[in-house]
Amino acid sequence: MATMTFGRAINAGLRRAMENDPKVVLMGEDIGKLGGVFRVTDGLQKDFGPHRVVDTPLAESGIMGTAVGMAYRGYRPVVEIQFDGFIYPAFDQIVCQVAKLHYRTQGNVKMPITIRVPFGGGIGSPEHHSESPEAYFTHTSGLRVVSVSNPQDAYVMIQQAIASNDPILYFEPKRRYHLKGEVDESVDITATGMGAARVVTEGSDVTLVTYGPLVPTARDAAVAASDDGVSVEVIDLRSLAPIDFATVEKSVRKTGRLVITHEAAQSGGLGAEIAASITERCFYYLEHAPVRVTGFDIPYPYSKLEFHHLPDLDRILDGVDRALGRPNSLSGLEG
Amino acid sequence: MATMTFGRAINAGLRRAMENDPKVVLMGEDIGKLGGVFRVTDGLQKDFGPHRVVDTPLAESGIMGTAVGMAYRGYRPVVEIQFDGFIYPAFDQIVCQVAKLHYRTQGNVKMPITIRVPFGGGIGSPEHHSESPEAYFTHTSGLRVVSVSNPQDAYVMIQQAIASNDPILYFEPKRRYHLKGEVDESVDITATGMGAARVVTEGSDVTLVTYGPLVPTARDAAVAASDDGVSVEVIDLRSLAPIDFATVEKSVRKTGRLVITHEAAQSGGLGAEIAASITERCFYYLEHAPVRVTGFDIPYPYSKLEFHHLPDLDRILDGVDRALGRPNSLSGLEG
């Protein structure tokens, strides 16, 4: 067991994957000498050479499209998108090519591409550097989407993503890159699947579902709630497409109440899918409508306002209150 | 009142908008002499000239990006995307520029761009010609999204969209272009807003919500259900972002049951948002969890299989049965 930051854990996972399979190739802007703007690929070009860690021209569609060609040739490209907001020029190649090639060729062409995306806000950046675009991809059939929330998962899941024959969006919560945690590097990555949600803290009154950057916030909220006599079960989804609804369902059947929190805008966000699916699966167990605590339906605001947009501990607790039907700021507005 | 096809009604609406405002300019591939591959712009270049109806180079990001520049210069561009599946190269310009410029400039820069998109399946086309990408845009703050289902709405709403100072995605159900209907060309387009949902047929047992191509199918389903003694209220949303939830809410408070149908894939589709929002708003009125009857989570299949993917009358009726809690194919699987 070693203590390492989130970013370092991904770096270690990438290194392990590259050691294990010579077909693993990293591609992206500034990932070589610079080690990426977040230093996640630090040292890898030095150790594996510029043919394994490829600095690319400044063109995201180009990166994604050439990664498709590399996959045709038998490689397993791991693409870094420098920031969430720069994934859109590659959107066409992702949704029309990466997502569809396996299906359209009846499995003849595999697309084992991992797309790493530092995402989410909270670091005081200018525009286009704090997006949460995950719902675009969870709605895209043919893709898998995951998000990690701690160094151990980051280490294991980056390797699982690379080992998978399906294309995977791997969302890294950039404001947690410096979060430290224990990482067991000896763990067998094939022992568990990548899809299972994780119960972070057990509880009996309310189920609180989240992923990525808000997992620590949700955990803190559970602690705060417990001081108030409310027992919150926190679930870290880890896989966003598909979602391990069985785990969420089990929890909601126990608690009867569901709160979902994410940074992305509310309308059409992942929270809508979770609320709809859990309502379908647990209708007669629900004591209250699922509650969503999310970013607003606004473009990501400038940084002086970002903490109004981002759900925080208090807003999550407010959501927990709503799910419990306690009188609060929105009492009387719903239901 | 004149009888005209859907496509013709849009053509008439475009013509009227161009007559009324010299700043309205049409841009797209093959929209000039050819009149577009669906002939929606037929005759307009001849009458308004190649500077008002602009055939563009074959590059969607280029079309959208230059439309942004035209809007900066005070124009009101109406962009045609030839088929739904070709909108993705323009995705970056749409979500990062078109959607955000008004917000980021504190309203100084208006983006009165209308993006016309023939969408949906059912016409036996090859790949990329039958997509339903609306949920990507309904999740994008700063955009408005509408879909039309009949010639009259098509005629009115294209003009309303062009007159609006906000950017609007205008989704045209391509398999209905030849549908005929009465069009009252004398209607005052400023008399009604563009956002209101329309109750297509009133009913008391189940609320059936849809939009665009499936509106006629839903209406047929309501007729079939009534033969079976079930009274279905059909709602055509018309505006997909924002959705007129007040109208849906009113209906569901009456019926207690909600079925949503669309062609797009289920997970993360618009149906999820509708189910989640209506559950929030009508929890204590619902007798059953909202039911979704949608396309599957698959890339759009080749045409010999498309009618397995697309919801049809029988699948909608099956959904109605589920919402009614009647024993059917899925009995025992949910709830």
Add this chain to the structure above:
Amino acid sequence: MLLNNEADAAQDELVQLIAPNGERRHHPVYDRWVADVDGEALQALYRDMVVIRRIDAEATALQRQGELALWPPFLGQEAAQIGSARALREDDFVFSSYRESGVAYCRGVDLTDLMRVWRGNASAGWDPFAINMAPTQVIIGAQTLHATGYAMGILHDGADSVAVTYFGDGATSQGDVNEAMVFAASYQAPVIFFCQNNQWAISEPVRLQAHVPIARRAPGFGIPSVRVDGNDVLACLAVTREALDRARTGGGPTFIEAVTYRMGPHTTADDPTRYRDANELEDWAAKDPIARLAGLLDAEGLLPAEVSDSVQASADDVAARLREGCISMPEPAAQDVFKHVYSEPNSWLERQQDQYERYLASFESPVSDSSEEASR
């Protein structure tokens, strides 16, 4: 110093080895690339062109008869497709658009596979690795990046294969095609950009995409380019061989503009009379690629009746097999709609498939007892 775009006659000249009247033209640079092409080889090229033209005609007929949903004819582009594709080695890899059925034929595609997409029975007609050619690409220009990435993989492997990508004049306006040139030049990847400039992108003339010859684009990216008479099969063969040789020997990418003409509609759904002049078609008919080679063969006594007849018989045979394969294609099963979305199990999809199968089953048998179901 201002770099301008005034025409440089020498640069824009077409490489031509056979004149429209069938006369053999000599070329200081390109003759050597076809020095080995003897009478037999010329006859083989002729046979190829006649056969693929027949495939095109048969497919068009099948569409008219309702057996195909759509067909994008390549009538007029036979020389560009045969000349380039016959230059390739088996281990080269092709990334084309939707109009390169002639190229697919050269790659050895099964005739039934060639029809699958257009009949609506598949999204990709063939196994790409069986013939080293990616499936048809509808998204304009997307495949040029795939080819470039594949070529980067070839470099990585230290192999001497080449990736070849086909696209149209309209496609040159897409960002992807230009980004592909950036990547190809940056890594000196062994990829050939083969642009069939058939003068039209649906209803848009090439002048809307570019005011200067398309071949001039690539040098600005650091990629050598050549403009070839796309209706001259020998010239197409020669320039492709030169480009392949450059790529195999570490010389990096080449851009080829094959100047040709789409004699038919964009697809069987298109009506070109709405936007183009009949005269233009006539002018190009005079440069017909097959008539041209026939002229050369004739002049050299290489087209006696028995050869003509045998070519005709090949074409008839291929057409018959094509038709037969097309109309006897088995219909897909409902469950196929769920197959191969992922290579690994997916809980969302499994649930949907399960629901749909129960739904379908409900039409066959009465709805089963719900308590039994609940125990599942």
Add this chain to the structure above:
Amino acid sequence: MLLNNEADAAQDELVQLIAPNGERRHHPVYDRWVADVDGEALQALYRDMVVIRRIDAEATALQRQGELALWPPFLGQEAAQIGSARALREDDFVFSSYRESGVAYCRGVDLTDLMRVWRGNASAGWDPFAINMAPTQVIIGAQTLHATGYAMGILHDGADSVAVTYFGDGATSQGDVNEAMVFAASYQAPVIFFCQNNQWAISEPVRLQAHVPIARRAPGFGIPSVRVDGNDVLACLAVTREALDRARTGGGPTFIEAVTYRMGPHTTADDPTRYRDANELEDWAAKDPIARLAGLLDAEGLLPAEVSDSVQASADDVAARLREGCISMPEPAAQDVFKHVYSEPNSWLERQQDQYERYLASFESPVSDSSEEASR
């Protein structure tokens, strides 16, 4: 005929009117474009460059002191920005990236507005129509299409204004920049593509984006281009004036590659020692744009102490006002987060705003009686 990419020395030569040592160089074509630039005008250009360098230094200091969240320095690029921007007319319109604060200064931006984005107080610092310059653009290359569309609008209006777009060497790899050239050439739009090739895109050297000089790219799209010494303010002024004149008189677009150097980090968040050699910086320091013009002025007796002192005083004054405006910027209010998403009312957003305001209010007063709420 093969078009290759062998260096054409004449083509790649930089337009230069002032040598690095400050000597005035004569140029057969471009002298006439600056014939009117007298001593006073030269002093004004000098003043501009010194002032914007001071703005850059002050902003960098403000960032180090925690008053700005980020700053992208343009140190070393003063001549490219001043030379080009001072050629513009008020009714021309600029679409830049994030690094053109010197251009914004020329457009007359309010100094506080210049800081807003970087302090985190706005997504766009100024009203674009007040200074005819679009806000900073972070998405690499996106603005080149906006400029081209704006120029199409100018054509439409029959006006003789020009759209000018600034972007970097790295940006030339983006599809959007290449599509912008396609559209600009197709419509012969009055737009100038002003590329500041500052040798780096964050950590990537220009060679990764292009193996040949960037100025060679545009002619292949049918756009004349020119390569200029980007550290020579007079040359930048001259080539921009020529391009503007061409655009105003119906001659269409021009591409300018200004060869310069980013002497600082990519942004204040970057550490260039990780990827670049200190020697390189030294080499370029010898070509410093301000020292160069000072050399010329000095030689011509145009830089007496009172001028130097006055320039220094201007710079001090601007820096003081910049700092004052920056640190006294009012903080935004929570409700601002919801403003201007749409120009028309939006029911989804209104509901969210309403909820959030109640939520905020709940921290101020005890939660109100729910029956009262319910009656709303």
